[in-house]
Amino acid sequence: KQEVTQIPAALSVPEGENLVLNCSFTDSAIYNLQWFRQDPGKGLTSLLLIQSSQREQTSGRLNASLDKSSGRSTLYIAASQPGDSATYLCAVYTSGTYKYIFGTGTRLKVLA
Amino acid sequence: EAQVTQNPRYLITVTGKKLTVTCSQNMNHEYMSWYRQDPGLGLRQIYYSMNVEVTDKGDVPEGYKVSRKEKRNFPLILESPSPNQTSLYFCASSSHRGGGQPQHFGDGTRLSIL
Numbered sequence: 001k002q003e004v005t006q007i008p009a010a011l012s013v014p015e016g017e018n019l020v021l022n023c024s025f026t027d028s029a030i031y032n033l034q035w036f037r038q039d040p041g042k043g044l045t046s047l048l049l050i051q052s053s054q055r056e057q058t059s060g061r062l063n064a065s066l067d068k069s070s071g072r073s074t075l076y077i078a079a080s081q082p083g084d085s086a087t088y089l090c091a092v093y094t095s096g097t098y099k100y101i102f103g104t105g106t107r108l109k110v111l112a
Numbered sequence: 113e114a115q116v117t118q119n120p121r122y123l124i125t126v127t128g129k130k131l132t133v134t135c136s137q138n139m140n141h142e143y144m145s146w147y148r149q150d151p152g153l154g155l156r157q158i159y160y161s162m163n164v165e166v167t168d169k170g171d172v173p174e175g176y177k178v179s180r181k182e183k184r185n186f187p188l189i190l191e192s193p194s195p196n197q198t199s200l201y202f203c204a205s206s207s208h209r210g211g212g213q214p215q216h217f218g219d220g221t222r223l224s225i226l
Contacts, residue, residue, distance in 0.1 A: 034214060043116075043202055043217035044155075089155070091215075098162060099170055100145070100215070104154035 002027040002094045006103035013080055014111050021075040021106045023090035028068050035064050035075050036089045038105070044089065048075070052095075080110045114139045118203050118218035125193060126226050133188045133221050135203030143206040144186040145170070145215070146178065148199040155202065161186055193225045 003026045013019055023033070032051045036044040048057045048064040050073065056065040063076040077084060089105045116137045125131055137144065145160040147170075157170030161180040175197055177189040186205075190197060200222050204215040 036217075041220075043219045044204075044215075046214035046216070049214045091155075098143075098160060098168065099157055101157075101171075102147075102155040104152065 002030075002092060002097075002101045004090060004092055004101050004103040006088075006090060006106050008106060009104065010107040010109075012109045012111060015080060015082060017080050017110075018076070018078050019080055019108075021077070021088050021108070023073040023075070023103055025071045025073075025092050025101075027094055028071055029095045030068065031093045031095045033064075033066055033073050034091045034093070034100075035062075035073075036091065038087045038089060047088075077108075080108075082110045082112045085109050114216065116203055116205055116216050116218040118201075118221050120221060121219065122222050124224040124226065127194055128192050131190050131193060131223075133190075133201060133203075133223070135186045135188065135218060136184050137186075137203075137205040137216070138184065139205060139207065139216065140183065141205035141207050141216075142183070143208065143215075144180065145204045145206075146176070146186070146188045147202045147204065148172065148197075149202060149220075150199050158188070158201075190223075193223075195225050198223060198225045 034049045035047045050066045061078040066073045087105045087107045091100045091102045119134045146158040147155040149155045156172045159178040161167040203218045206215045207213045
């Protein structure tokens with residue numbers, strides 16, 4: 001059964017730092033992996049989606065990488081800002097299941 | 113504006129009183145799904161639907177029902193709610209039934225079952 005883990009559960013950094021969030025999964029037979037942002041009291045906003053055949057995706061200051069064979073993805077945030085403070089979630093879509101499995105998220109706080 | 117709309121946003125009710133949470137999307141998406149989010153457990157998928165009249169169980173379907181009579185609507189039904197169904201619920205949709213496109217989420221429904 002697919003399991004998705006995100007470490008650390010919480011992270012505080014000063015403004016301007018580059019940072020990396022981690023996501024690991026146990027079953028490498030994934031179709032894609034998606035990173036989301038969740039603000040308090042809000043739904044999830046899709047940040048990046050990486051297909052299983054891709055190694056990375058970039059959007060602005062965000063870069064997500066995928067290493068299927070090792071069961072890992074990272075979300076790199078460059079030059080962090082207080083507005084980046086949120087919970088970041090990853091989700092994998094495992095081939096043949098039509099289901100999404102989410103990690104429990106990393107709560108990020110960027111200090112001004 | 114492309115969106116997924118859930119109603120109600122907040123509901124406090126009592127054990128055993130049937131309730132329905134509605135979900136509607138205006139993007140003509142095939143795939144729709146319901147999740148619950150609990151502290152320490154993350155988001156868990158309750159049910160999903162790949163198209164009209166096609167639904168299937170996610171990881172935590174017990175105590176819930178769904179229907180997909182129209183492409184845009186995917187209501188979540190709690191026939192006899194219990195306190196362990198107190199949670200934050202999200203509806204989501206995607207244009208690709210195989211998961212090849214990003215999911216779009218509603219703003220959530222916070223249910224409290226007393």
